[in-house]
Amino acid sequence: MPSGNVIRGTRIGSAAERYQxxxxxxxxxxxxxxxxxxxxxxxxxxxxxxxxxxxxxxxxGQDAQNPPGRARLEPYKTHLAYVKERRSAEEGEAILAEALADLRRRRGRPAAL
CATH class of the missing domain: 2.20.28 (Rubrerythrin, domain 2)
Structure with missing residues (x-):
């Protein structure tokens, strides 16, 4: 029985003939x-x-005398931190009020309590 490492149909050294x-x-x-x-x-x-x-x-880096410094890693930011970068406090309050009014309307409650 042949060993498990033999590739059938090839001879030793034939792989070098197939590629450069x-x-x-x-x-x-x-x-x-x-x-x-x-x-x-x-x-x-x-x-x-x-x-x-x-x-x-x-x-x-490739310069042995002057290798690059440490990579500056930015601290982990939460989703809320990214939202606060994009929106002002007034815009956030307006979006919240709109979402609450929509929720109350779907539940059949008055718009403002």
Missing amino acids: PVPCRAVTYWCRNDHHTEIRIAADAEVPEVWDCPRCGLPA
């Missing part, structure tokens, strides 16, 4: 913690300016 590897180049990135990461990228591909360090997660 893409020309690559090595690009090295350094982070603030002096970690360096070397990635291989296609020769015709655009090289990213910043790469996340796989060891510490900080942004890494």
Whole structure:
């Protein structure tokens, strides 16, 4: 019985005859913690300016003497915080009054209590 890793219909070394590897180049990135990461990228591909360090997660750049600083993370905002950025207090009161009047009308109650 043949082993499970054999690909039927191929012979050893035949995979190399079917394709040509893409020309690559090595690009090295350094982070603030002096970690360096070397990635291989296609020769015709655009090289990213910043790469996340796989060891510490900080942004890494190609200049070893001047690596990029920490990425500034914005604090988590609630849905209400985003709404307050878009609407003034007066607009919010008007929308609330309209929604309450519509709710009271659907329930058969007077518009204002």
